[in-house]
Amino acid sequence: MRTLYIGPGSLASQKQECRVIAVGDLLRASILGMFDAQADNAGEGRAALIVRLLEDADEVAHLARLPLPGHARLRSICESLIAEPANSDTLERWAERIGASSRTVARLFRQETGMSFGQWHKQLRLAEAMSKLSVGHPAAQVAHDLGYADVSTFTVMFRRDFL
Known part of the structure:
Protein backbone atom coordinates (compact mmCIF):
# COMPACT_ATOMS: atom_id res chain seq x y z
CA MET A 1 0.00 0.00 0.00
CA ARG A 2 1.20 3.50 -0.78
CA THR A 3 -0.15 6.71 0.67
CA LEU A 4 0.25 9.94 -1.23
CA TYR A 5 -0.01 13.25 0.62
CA ILE A 6 -0.40 16.40 -1.44
CA GLY A 7 -0.18 19.82 0.16
CA PRO A 8 -3.32 21.93 -0.07
CA GLY A 9 -1.55 24.59 -2.12
CA SER A 10 -0.74 22.07 -4.84
CA LEU A 11 -4.41 21.55 -5.65
CA ALA A 12 -5.43 25.18 -5.71
CA SER A 13 -8.59 24.49 -7.66
CA GLN A 14 -9.79 21.91 -5.12
CA LYS A 15 -11.38 22.50 -1.73
CA GLN A 16 -9.24 21.70 1.28
CA GLU A 17 -10.64 18.37 2.33
CA CYS A 18 -9.55 14.79 2.77
CA ARG A 19 -10.76 12.51 0.02
CA VAL A 20 -10.74 8.86 -0.81
CA ILE A 21 -10.33 8.36 -4.52
CA ALA A 22 -10.46 5.43 -6.89
CA VAL A 23 -7.12 5.05 -8.62
CA GLY A 24 -7.08 3.77 -12.19
CA ASP A 25 -4.20 2.02 -13.93
CA LEU A 26 -2.46 5.17 -15.23
CA LEU A 27 -2.50 6.96 -11.89
CA ARG A 28 -1.51 3.78 -9.99
CA ALA A 29 1.52 3.27 -12.25
CA SER A 30 2.52 6.91 -11.85
CA ILE A 31 2.32 6.78 -8.07
CA LEU A 32 4.27 3.51 -7.91
CA GLY A 33 6.88 5.14 -10.15
CA MET A 34 7.50 7.70 -7.45
CA PHE A 35 8.50 4.92 -5.07
CA ASP A 36 10.64 3.01 -7.56
CA ALA A 37 14.08 2.44 -6.04
CA GLN A 38 15.59 2.54 -9.55
CA ALA A 39 14.01 5.93 -10.29
CA ASP A 40 16.25 8.82 -11.19
CA ASN A 41 16.49 11.97 -9.07
CA ALA A 42 13.48 13.55 -10.76
CA GLY A 43 11.20 12.84 -7.79
CA GLU A 44 9.93 16.40 -7.55
CA GLY A 45 9.28 16.55 -11.29
CA ARG A 46 7.36 13.29 -11.10
CA ALA A 47 5.39 14.54 -8.13
CA ALA A 48 4.37 17.66 -10.06
CA LEU A 49 3.18 15.51 -12.96
CA ILE A 50 1.17 13.30 -10.64
CA VAL A 51 -0.48 16.32 -9.05
CA ARG A 52 -1.51 17.42 -12.55
CA LEU A 53 -2.92 13.95 -13.15
CA LEU A 54 -4.93 14.23 -9.95
CA GLU A 55 -6.29 17.59 -11.05
CA ASP A 56 -7.20 16.49 -14.56
CA ALA A 57 -7.61 12.72 -14.74
CA ASP A 58 -11.07 11.62 -15.80
CA GLU A 59 -10.51 8.29 -14.06
CA VAL A 60 -10.35 9.82 -10.58
CA ALA A 61 -13.72 9.38 -8.88
CA HIS A 62 -14.38 10.84 -5.46
CA LEU A 63 -15.77 8.14 -3.24
CA ALA A 64 -15.92 9.91 0.09
CA ARG A 65 -15.96 13.62 0.82
CA LEU A 66 -14.49 14.75 4.11
CA PRO A 67 -14.22 18.54 4.40
CA LEU A 68 -12.10 19.83 7.25
CA PRO A 69 -13.28 22.89 9.17
CA GLY A 70 -11.14 26.00 9.45
Missing part, protein backbone atom coordinates in the same frame (compact mmCIF):
# COMPACT_ATOMS: atom_id res chain seq x y z
CA HIS A 71 -12.32 26.78 12.99
CA ALA A 72 -9.49 25.72 15.34
CA ARG A 73 -11.66 24.03 17.98
CA LEU A 74 -13.67 22.11 15.39
CA ARG A 75 -10.49 21.09 13.62
CA SER A 76 -9.14 19.70 16.90
CA ILE A 77 -12.25 17.51 17.17
CA CYS A 78 -11.80 16.32 13.59
CA GLU A 79 -8.11 15.60 14.06
CA SER A 80 -8.87 13.55 17.18
CA LEU A 81 -11.48 11.55 15.28
CA ILE A 82 -9.18 11.03 12.30
CA ALA A 83 -6.59 9.61 14.71
CA GLU A 84 -9.24 7.39 16.32
CA PRO A 85 -12.25 6.88 14.01
CA ALA A 86 -13.78 4.30 16.40
CA ASN A 87 -14.32 7.01 19.01
CA SER A 88 -18.07 7.23 19.57
CA ASP A 89 -18.19 10.24 21.87
CA THR A 90 -21.28 12.36 21.36
CA LEU A 91 -21.34 15.91 20.07
CA GLU A 92 -22.24 17.00 23.60
CA ARG A 93 -19.09 15.36 24.98
CA TRP A 94 -16.89 16.96 22.33
CA ALA A 95 -18.49 20.36 22.93
CA GLU A 96 -17.77 20.02 26.65
CA ARG A 97 -14.11 19.23 25.91
CA ILE A 98 -13.62 22.34 23.77
CA GLY A 99 -15.60 24.63 26.06
CA ALA A 100 -18.60 25.36 23.88
CA SER A 101 -22.27 24.48 23.84
CA SER A 102 -23.38 21.55 21.75
CA ARG A 103 -25.73 23.84 19.81
CA THR A 104 -22.85 26.15 18.91
CA VAL A 105 -20.65 23.24 17.84
CA ALA A 106 -23.49 21.73 15.78
CA ARG A 107 -24.17 25.06 14.05
CA LEU A 108 -20.47 25.70 13.34
CA PHE A 109 -19.97 22.15 12.10
CA ARG A 110 -22.75 22.55 9.55
CA GLN A 111 -21.47 25.99 8.48
CA GLU A 112 -17.87 24.87 8.08
CA THR A 113 -18.33 21.41 6.56
CA GLY A 114 -21.80 21.48 5.02
CA MET A 115 -22.85 18.47 7.08
CA SER A 116 -23.80 17.59 10.62
CA PHE A 117 -21.27 16.23 13.09
CA GLY A 118 -22.86 12.76 12.78
CA GLN A 119 -22.72 12.85 8.98
CA TRP A 120 -19.08 13.96 9.06
CA HIS A 121 -18.11 11.19 11.47
CA LYS A 122 -19.93 8.64 9.31
CA GLN A 123 -18.05 9.88 6.22
CA LEU A 124 -14.79 9.53 8.13
CA ARG A 125 -15.63 5.94 9.01
CA LEU A 126 -16.62 5.19 5.41
CA ALA A 127 -13.35 6.63 4.10
CA GLU A 128 -11.37 4.61 6.63
CA ALA A 129 -13.35 1.47 5.78
CA MET A 130 -12.68 1.92 2.06
CA SER A 131 -8.99 2.38 2.74
CA LYS A 132 -8.72 -0.74 4.90
CA LEU A 133 -10.92 -2.94 2.73
CA SER A 134 -9.07 -1.92 -0.44
CA VAL A 135 -5.81 -3.35 0.93
CA GLY A 136 -7.41 -6.62 2.00
CA HIS A 137 -8.27 -6.17 5.66
CA PRO A 138 -11.10 -8.55 6.64
CA ALA A 139 -14.50 -6.90 7.10
CA ALA A 140 -14.74 -8.18 10.69
CA GLN A 141 -11.45 -6.49 11.61
CA VAL A 142 -12.46 -3.25 9.86
CA ALA A 143 -15.80 -3.27 11.71
CA HIS A 144 -14.00 -3.72 15.02
CA ASP A 145 -11.38 -1.05 14.25
CA LEU A 146 -14.11 1.46 13.40
CA GLY A 147 -16.11 0.83 16.55
CA TYR A 148 -19.02 -1.17 15.16
CA ALA A 149 -20.63 -3.65 17.54
CA ASP A 150 -20.46 -6.43 14.96
CA VAL A 151 -19.69 -7.07 11.33
CA SER A 152 -23.40 -7.25 10.40
CA THR A 153 -24.03 -3.67 11.53
CA PHE A 154 -20.94 -2.50 9.65
CA THR A 155 -21.93 -4.40 6.50
CA VAL A 156 -25.44 -2.93 6.47
CA MET A 157 -24.06 0.62 6.84
CA PHE A 158 -21.38 0.07 4.21
CA ARG A 159 -23.73 -1.44 1.63
CA ARG A 160 -26.37 1.24 2.19
CA ASP A 161 -23.87 4.04 1.56
CA PHE A 162 -21.62 2.55 -1.12
CA LEU A 163 -23.51 -0.08 -3.07
Whole structure:
Protein backbone atom coordinates (compact mmCIF):
# COMPACT_ATOMS: atom_id res chain seq x y z
CA MET A 1 0.00 0.00 0.00
CA ARG A 2 1.20 3.50 -0.78
CA THR A 3 -0.15 6.71 0.67
CA LEU A 4 0.25 9.94 -1.23
CA TYR A 5 -0.01 13.25 0.62
CA ILE A 6 -0.40 16.40 -1.44
CA GLY A 7 -0.18 19.82 0.16
CA PRO A 8 -3.32 21.93 -0.07
CA GLY A 9 -1.55 24.59 -2.12
CA SER A 10 -0.74 22.07 -4.84
CA LEU A 11 -4.41 21.55 -5.65
CA ALA A 12 -5.43 25.18 -5.71
CA SER A 13 -8.59 24.49 -7.66
CA GLN A 14 -9.79 21.91 -5.12
CA LYS A 15 -11.38 22.50 -1.73
CA GLN A 16 -9.24 21.70 1.28
CA GLU A 17 -10.64 18.37 2.33
CA CYS A 18 -9.55 14.79 2.77
CA ARG A 19 -10.76 12.51 0.02
CA VAL A 20 -10.74 8.86 -0.81
CA ILE A 21 -10.33 8.36 -4.52
CA ALA A 22 -10.46 5.43 -6.89
CA VAL A 23 -7.12 5.05 -8.62
CA GLY A 24 -7.08 3.77 -12.19
CA ASP A 25 -4.20 2.02 -13.93
CA LEU A 26 -2.46 5.17 -15.23
CA LEU A 27 -2.50 6.96 -11.89
CA ARG A 28 -1.51 3.78 -9.99
CA ALA A 29 1.52 3.27 -12.25
CA SER A 30 2.52 6.91 -11.85
CA ILE A 31 2.32 6.78 -8.07
CA LEU A 32 4.27 3.51 -7.91
CA GLY A 33 6.88 5.14 -10.15
CA MET A 34 7.50 7.70 -7.45
CA PHE A 35 8.50 4.92 -5.07
CA ASP A 36 10.64 3.01 -7.56
CA ALA A 37 14.08 2.44 -6.04
CA GLN A 38 15.59 2.54 -9.55
CA ALA A 39 14.01 5.93 -10.29
CA ASP A 40 16.25 8.82 -11.19
CA ASN A 41 16.49 11.97 -9.07
CA ALA A 42 13.48 13.55 -10.76
CA GLY A 43 11.20 12.84 -7.79
CA GLU A 44 9.93 16.40 -7.55
CA GLY A 45 9.28 16.55 -11.29
CA ARG A 46 7.36 13.29 -11.10
CA ALA A 47 5.39 14.54 -8.13
CA ALA A 48 4.37 17.66 -10.06
CA LEU A 49 3.18 15.51 -12.96
CA ILE A 50 1.17 13.30 -10.64
CA VAL A 51 -0.48 16.32 -9.05
CA ARG A 52 -1.51 17.42 -12.55
CA LEU A 53 -2.92 13.95 -13.15
CA LEU A 54 -4.93 14.23 -9.95
CA GLU A 55 -6.29 17.59 -11.05
CA ASP A 56 -7.20 16.49 -14.56
CA ALA A 57 -7.61 12.72 -14.74
CA ASP A 58 -11.07 11.62 -15.80
CA GLU A 59 -10.51 8.29 -14.06
CA VAL A 60 -10.35 9.82 -10.58
CA ALA A 61 -13.72 9.38 -8.88
CA HIS A 62 -14.38 10.84 -5.46
CA LEU A 63 -15.77 8.14 -3.24
CA ALA A 64 -15.92 9.91 0.09
CA ARG A 65 -15.96 13.62 0.82
CA LEU A 66 -14.49 14.75 4.11
CA PRO A 67 -14.22 18.54 4.40
CA LEU A 68 -12.10 19.83 7.25
CA PRO A 69 -13.28 22.89 9.17
CA GLY A 70 -11.14 26.00 9.45
CA HIS A 71 -12.32 26.78 12.99
CA ALA A 72 -9.49 25.72 15.34
CA ARG A 73 -11.66 24.03 17.98
CA LEU A 74 -13.67 22.11 15.39
CA ARG A 75 -10.49 21.09 13.62
CA SER A 76 -9.14 19.70 16.90
CA ILE A 77 -12.25 17.51 17.17
CA CYS A 78 -11.80 16.32 13.59
CA GLU A 79 -8.11 15.60 14.06
CA SER A 80 -8.87 13.55 17.18
CA LEU A 81 -11.48 11.55 15.28
CA ILE A 82 -9.18 11.03 12.30
CA ALA A 83 -6.59 9.61 14.71
CA GLU A 84 -9.24 7.39 16.32
CA PRO A 85 -12.25 6.88 14.01
CA ALA A 86 -13.78 4.30 16.40
CA ASN A 87 -14.32 7.01 19.01
CA SER A 88 -18.07 7.23 19.57
CA ASP A 89 -18.19 10.24 21.87
CA THR A 90 -21.28 12.36 21.36
CA LEU A 91 -21.34 15.91 20.07
CA GLU A 92 -22.24 17.00 23.60
CA ARG A 93 -19.09 15.36 24.98
CA TRP A 94 -16.89 16.96 22.33
CA ALA A 95 -18.49 20.36 22.93
CA GLU A 96 -17.77 20.02 26.65
CA ARG A 97 -14.11 19.23 25.91
CA ILE A 98 -13.62 22.34 23.77
CA GLY A 99 -15.60 24.63 26.06
CA ALA A 100 -18.60 25.36 23.88
CA SER A 101 -22.27 24.48 23.84
CA SER A 102 -23.38 21.55 21.75
CA ARG A 103 -25.73 23.84 19.81
CA THR A 104 -22.85 26.15 18.91
CA VAL A 105 -20.65 23.24 17.84
CA ALA A 106 -23.49 21.73 15.78
CA ARG A 107 -24.17 25.06 14.05
CA LEU A 108 -20.47 25.70 13.34
CA PHE A 109 -19.97 22.15 12.10
CA ARG A 110 -22.75 22.55 9.55
CA GLN A 111 -21.47 25.99 8.48
CA GLU A 112 -17.87 24.87 8.08
CA THR A 113 -18.33 21.41 6.56
CA GLY A 114 -21.80 21.48 5.02
CA MET A 115 -22.85 18.47 7.08
CA SER A 116 -23.80 17.59 10.62
CA PHE A 117 -21.27 16.23 13.09
CA GLY A 118 -22.86 12.76 12.78
CA GLN A 119 -22.72 12.85 8.98
CA TRP A 120 -19.08 13.96 9.06
CA HIS A 121 -18.11 11.19 11.47
CA LYS A 122 -19.93 8.64 9.31
CA GLN A 123 -18.05 9.88 6.22
CA LEU A 124 -14.79 9.53 8.13
CA ARG A 125 -15.63 5.94 9.01
CA LEU A 126 -16.62 5.19 5.41
CA ALA A 127 -13.35 6.63 4.10
CA GLU A 128 -11.37 4.61 6.63
CA ALA A 129 -13.35 1.47 5.78
CA MET A 130 -12.68 1.92 2.06
CA SER A 131 -8.99 2.38 2.74
CA LYS A 132 -8.72 -0.74 4.90
CA LEU A 133 -10.92 -2.94 2.73
CA SER A 134 -9.07 -1.92 -0.44
CA VAL A 135 -5.81 -3.35 0.93
CA GLY A 136 -7.41 -6.62 2.00
CA HIS A 137 -8.27 -6.17 5.66
CA PRO A 138 -11.10 -8.55 6.64
CA ALA A 139 -14.50 -6.90 7.10
CA ALA A 140 -14.74 -8.18 10.69
CA GLN A 141 -11.45 -6.49 11.61
CA VAL A 142 -12.46 -3.25 9.86
CA ALA A 143 -15.80 -3.27 11.71
CA HIS A 144 -14.00 -3.72 15.02
CA ASP A 145 -11.38 -1.05 14.25
CA LEU A 146 -14.11 1.46 13.40
CA GLY A 147 -16.11 0.83 16.55
CA TYR A 148 -19.02 -1.17 15.16
CA ALA A 149 -20.63 -3.65 17.54
CA ASP A 150 -20.46 -6.43 14.96
CA VAL A 151 -19.69 -7.07 11.33
CA SER A 152 -23.40 -7.25 10.40
CA THR A 153 -24.03 -3.67 11.53
CA PHE A 154 -20.94 -2.50 9.65
CA THR A 155 -21.93 -4.40 6.50
CA VAL A 156 -25.44 -2.93 6.47
CA MET A 157 -24.06 0.62 6.84
CA PHE A 158 -21.38 0.07 4.21
CA ARG A 159 -23.73 -1.44 1.63
CA ARG A 160 -26.37 1.24 2.19
CA ASP A 161 -23.87 4.04 1.56
CA PHE A 162 -21.62 2.55 -1.12
CA LEU A 163 -23.51 -0.08 -3.07
